[in-house]
Amino acid sequence: MSKATELRAKDIAGLEKEVTDLLKAHFGLRMQKATQQLGNTSQLRQTRRDIARAKTILAEKKKGAA
Template sequence: MKASELRAKDVAALEQEVKDLLKAHFGLRMQKGTQQLGNTASLRLTRRDIARAKTILAEKKKGAAQ
């Protein structure tokens, strides 16, 4: 997901997005562990999406606190 799409969401939607991405990443890790994952690059992409969403979430929370 692009950063511009994430910035358009509110804090609650971002928290839900992070939760969904973490679940997806867990599923991918389990597939990798059982040798069922064909595209291992999806792990990296999901991990980066999680980091991107968490960064934007922290920015929004910091901006709301000020």
């Protein structure tokens, strides 16, 4: 199952929690990169895209609920 399909199955509260978790993970990756500890820099790009994906689905659900 794709990431988008998994996100669409969640409710609004679940999506908001997912976004905050991804933001925390992204911050941690940025700190690792700044201290030269991050080996796989493609994780930054992937996490950034996951955040965008989750925010997009959250906005769609909020628009549909309103």
